[in-house]
Amino acid sequence: MDWSAWLQSFAGGALIGLAASLLLIMNGRVAGVSGIVGALLAPIRGRVDSVRFENAAFVLGLPAGVLAFFLVFGEWPEARIEASWPVLAIGGVLVGFGTRLGSGCTSGHGVCGLARFSRRSLAAVGTFFAVAVITVFVMEHIL
Amino acid sequence: MRRVRALAALAVGALFGFGLAIGGMLDPAVIRGFLDLAGAFDPRLGFVFAGALVISAAGYAFSRRMLRPALAETFAIPTKERIDAPLIAGASLFGLGWGMVGLCPGPAVAALALGLPPVVVFVACMLLGMAAHDFMRRRSVAEPLSA
Numbered sequence: 001m002d003w004s005a006w007l008q009s010f011a012g013g014a015l016i017g018l019a020a021s022l023l024l025i026m027n028g029r030v031a032g033v034s035g036i037v038g039a040l041l042a043p044i045r046g047r048v049d050s051v052r053f054e055n056a057a058f059v060l061g062l063p064a065g066v067l068a069f070f071l072v073f074g075e076w077p078e079a080r081i082e083a084s085w086p087v088l089a090i091g092g093v094l095v096g097f098g099t100r101l102g103s104g105c106t107s108g109h110g111v112c113g114l115a116r117f118s119r120r121s122l123a124a125v126g127t128f129f130a131v132a133v134i135t136v137f138v139m140e141h142i143l
Numbered sequence: 144m145r146r147v148r149a150l151a152a153l154a155v156g157a158l159f160g161f162g163l164a165i166g167g168m169l170d171p172a173v174i175r176g177f178l179d180l181a182g183a184f185d186p187r188l189g190f191v192f193a194g195a196l197v198i199s200a201a202g203y204a205f206s207r208r209m210l211r212p213a214l215a216e217t218f219a220i221p222t223k224e225r226i227d228a229p230l231i232a233g234a235s236l237f238g239l240g241w242g243m244v245g246l247c248p249g250p251a252v253a254a255l256a257l258g259l260p261p262v263v264v265f266v267a268c269m270l271l272g273m274a275a276h277d278f279m280r281r282r283s284v285a286e287p288l289s290a
Binding site for chain 1: 219
């Protein structure tokens, strides 16, 4: 892999950081995807508040950004999924349950939490990276 | 103002999704390649994280000098400091699922645009896991505190 792929990744990350910064500076909100998606799942009581509109708009924006990528570059980004159906299903439930129990995921704890030097986020990021590395090692090199 | 905020959230979400796509983060093979330290290590996730953290840290530093956000009354930022058992248990379960599949919530939702059945199944199961957690918590909180 050459340096241009690394530079492209760094630029993609910078755009993610810019998005997180703008959500904070404009709306005063943390760009944590699991928190935002999870809040949308809460039952609606009475009239729909403005935070729910903001959350729904942000979530719609994510795939819209991928569509924008297609319009700009003329091709869809690559997505090579090797997981079998049962692994996909179990992994999905674990990611959903775990991010709600642990109050965040790669965006909320990783990008936003670390950027404001939160101790909790540092502990969460260290934990999920360590467990994910061990999981991949066991699946790819032992099983 | 609520319409402006929703429009801002839509634009910011799109920028986030565009950045994920540029960084190769929609590709589970890239994510698992980074996590596979003993295999053909792919450094791209590290570069994405570095880029995101530099800009995000600058954004947070800037926000601390603002009295209030540009479009809202107050900042809504988590204030909890204590590292507790749910945090570590939740992060562990998430790490397990993330390592198994190579998708986390942001890229998974963004990748819905690709219309791939495996992504749809993953996101549906993720929503199920989130709903299961929130349902259990509502029950456990509502019972002892309702008296």
